[in-house]
Amino acid sequence: xxxxxxxxSNVLSGLSxxxxxxxxxxxxxxxxxxxxxxxxxxxxxxLLVFPSVFLVVLIYGYPAIYAVxxxxxxxxxxxxxxxVALHNFWIDFHNPVFWHSVRFxxxxxxxxxxxxxxxxxxxxxxxxxxxxxRSFFKTLLLLPWVVPVVVTATAWNWLVATPSSPxxxxxxxxxxxxxxxxxxxxxxxxxxxxxxxxxxxxxxxxMASAALAGVEEHLYEAARVDGAGAWQLFRRIxxxxxxxxxxxxxxxxxxxxxxxxxxIYLLTGGGPVSSTNTLVVLSYETVFGDFQTGPGVAIGIIxxxxxVLVSVILxxxxxxxxxx
Amino acid sequence: MSITTPVTxxxxxxxxxxxxxxxxxxxxWTSPQxxxxxxxxxxxxxxxxxxxxxxxxxxxxxxxxxSHSYFTLENFRYVFSQTGVLTWLRNSLIVTLATVLVxxxxxxxxxxxxxxxxxxxxxGYALLLFIAQSFPQIVSVVPLxxxxxxxxxxxxxxGLAIVYVSSTISVATWMMAAYFDTIPVALEEAAWIDGCSxxxxxxxxxxxxxxxGVLSAAIFAFLLAWSDFLIAVxxxxxxxxxxxxxxxxxxxxxxxxxxxxxxxxxxVVMVPPIIVFSFLNRYFSIGxxxxxxxxx
Numbered sequence: 001x002x003x004x005x006x007x008x009s010n011v012l013s014g015l016s017x018x019x020x021x022x023x024x025x026x027x028x029x030x031x032x033x034x035x036x037x038x039x040x041x042x043x044x045x046x047l048l049v050f051p052s053v054f055l056v057v058l059i060y061g062y063p064a065i066y067a068v069x070x071x072x073x074x075x076x077x078x079x080x081x082x083x084v085a086l087h088n089f090w091i092d093f094h095n096p097v098f099w100h101s102v103r104f105x106x107x108x109x110x111x112x113x114x115x116x117x118x119x120x121x122x123x124x125x126x127x128x129x130x131x132x133x134r135s136f137f138k139t140l141l142l143l144p145w146v147v148p149v150v151v152t153a154t155a156w157n158w159l160v161a162t163p164s165s166p167x168x169x170x171x172x173x174x175x176x177x178x179x180x181x182x183x184x185x186x187x188x189x190x191x192x193x194x195x196x197x198x199x200x201x202x203x204x205x206x207m208a209s210a211a212l213a214g215v216e217e218h219l220y221e222a223a224r225v226d227g228a229g230a231w232q233l234f235r236r237i238x239x240x241x242x243x244x245x246x247x248x249x250x251x252x253x254x255x256x257x258x259x260x261x262x263x264i265y266l267l268t269g270g271g272p273v274s275s276t277n278t279l280v281v282l283s284y285e286t287v288f289g290d291f292q293t294g295p296g297v298a299i300g301i302i303x304x305x306x307x308v309l310v311s312v313i314l315x316x317x318x319x320x321x322x323x324x
Numbered sequence: 325m326s327i328t329t330p331v332t333x334x335x336x337x338x339x340x341x342x343x344x345x346x347x348x349x350x351x352x353w354t355s356p357q358x359x360x361x362x363x364x365x366x367x368x369x370x371x372x373x374x375x376x377x378x379x380x381x382x383x384x385x386x387x388x389x390x391s392h393s394y395f396t397l398e399n400f401r402y403v404f405s406q407t408g409v410l411t412w413l414r415n416s417l418i419v420t421l422a423t424v425l426v427x428x429x430x431x432x433x434x435x436x437x438x439x440x441x442x443x444x445x446x447x448g449y450a451l452l453l454f455i456a457q458s459f460p461q462i463v464s465v466v467p468l469x470x471x472x473x474x475x476x477x478x479x480x481x482x483g484l485a486i487v488y489v490s491s492t493i494s495v496a497t498w499m500m501a502a503y504f505d506t507i508p509v510a511l512e513e514a515a516w517i518d519g520c521s522x523x524x525x526x527x528x529x530x531x532x533x534x535x536x537g538v539l540s541a542a543i544f545a546f547l548l549a550w551s552d553f554l555i556a557v558x559x560x561x562x563x564x565x566x567x568x569x570x571x572x573x574x575x576x577x578x579x580x581x582x583x584x585x586x587x588x589x590x591x592v593v594m595v596p597p598i599i600v601f602s603f604l605n606r607y608f609s610i611g612x613x614x615x616x617x618x619x620x
Contacts, residue, residue: 048433059490148551
């Protein structure tokens with residue numbers, strides 16, 4: 001083909017030729033190979049991906065190894081200290097606060113994932129209806145996710161923390177008595193979970209909206225003709241069609257929840273009496289509050305093992321989730 | 325759309341919807357369209373109470389002040405003139421912009437490899453990204469603090485930006501790959517046949533047509549870097565290096581919190597991401613990352 005032989009051609013002319021179909025003519029004779037030899041393609045791809053791999057290994061790989069070493073030593077932030085084998089883990093396992101944190105981490109993740117999913121999916125479905133100013137509402141509903149956590153945690157604190165805050169006063173007027181939302185362990189756990197749902201539903205709404213956009217209206221019409229009700233439409237058509245995306249959004253949200261530090265730390269600081277400590281907050285408090293680097297990093301290692309294990313298993317399963 | 329407003333007069337399905345509708349089937353307050361609008365409006369108003377509270381308190385006079393008006397700029401005047409808010413704002417902007425630029429420059433080529441490459445190594449890389457995303461930051465923060473201290477990168481905005489880039493890299497790469505997937509390979513093939521190198525093909529053909537993908541990743545990096553608290557609170561020690569989220573916390577250290585000042589700073593913290601989002605929202609798409617995360 002002439003187009004491939006004639007002189008040094010630039011990209012634009014290549015594109016225009018492609019549009020005219022000349023490029024496609026060349027395709028039938030030559031394999032549409034990447035330029036030159038295969039090895040040069042691999043080298044280019046490797047160079048393109050190198051910075052990213054380098055960064056990931058430096059910022060995740062190195063600390064992982066260092067953290068494993070630290071968790072086996074009785075040191076501090078400056079020195080590694082003497083080798084103590086698994087003593088740090090032993091300390092953690094005999095600490096009742098640790099087990100409470102494990103329990104609350106599970107609660108926090110489950111409520112965070114499924115609570116925000118329910119709210120997000122509900123809103124995404126509602127926003128599919130015909131209404132005025134829909135895109136404006138959509139943008140507004142993203143605010144809890146867009147506004148930094150430091151700000152919203154402050155606002156939530158102002159709303160619920162002290163007895164004279166608005167929400168406790170309203171609760172009192174409604175006859176619930178004097179509720180100290182962030183001072184009694186049970187209520188504090190509840191508020192932290194509600195706050196997490198409030199923070200995360202926009203993300204779920206975005207994921208659900210994107211998935212729902214791919215569900216075609218005519219599928220519903222056929223089912224409606226057959227006499228299916230709204231719930232059946234949702235259960236039999238909508239849910240199966242968005243199953244894959246839903247599953248992925250659960251996984252991502254699980255990862256966000258289990259590693260989440262700032263929303264709990266800024267709202268309650270892990271209190272009262274460590275009731276809202278998740279493993280991340282406990283790890284931070286142990287290292288930077290109690291200066292027990294070994295046990296604190298050991299908690300981090302336990303978390304690392306759990307979250308990487310769980311997410312690798314889930315990652316392998318994504319491919320198997322099919323539209324049924 | 326069988327359940328919308330009943331059209332009583334001529335029911336031409338191809339009739340221009342807006343003009344025709346308002347005239348012929350009056351859009352009254354009981355129509356489903358308005359019912360949904362009002363429902364969503366009420367939900368939005370309730371859900372955004374914390375945001376409204378922040379703004380209202382920022383513009384309200386302090387309790388002990390003698391002023392009787394309901395609106396004042398006094399809180400802002402105070403925090404801008406008496407505290408380090410301007411410095412923190414500058415620090416936050418520097419760190420965030422640096423993060424966004426570097427993250428895009430690293431994630432774009434990586435996303436291209438993820439999108440176009442088909443081999444065991446690429447699947448391995450996809451898994452690596454996934455593990456990096458599920459890596460709890462609390463584990464890396466202590467070792468990184470020790471490592472960065474050796475290079476004087478602790479208490480340093482550059483060190484902060486490096487960590488932020490790495491924590492945005494997974495999602496940013498998925499977003500890029502998701503967008504590159506929508507660009508037909510045939511375009512590049514045409515360029516290769518004309519002797520264009522793989523790299524040139526990527527930059528001049530794929531990247532040039534990927535503004536929405538690039539912006540998605542940039543917005544995500546912006547949000548993450550702007551609102552981070554954990555890395556900043558561990559790394560930053562000196563007041564002049566604080567970013568806004570850390571600076572905001574200094575207002576809580578006293579016994580009685582001056583909520584007016586706190587909320588004024590809060591407004592300063594939340595305005596930039598809101599501006600970014602309200603202008604670039606239509607480019608932001610997160611839905612595709614599922615496909616690029618799972619597709620290989």
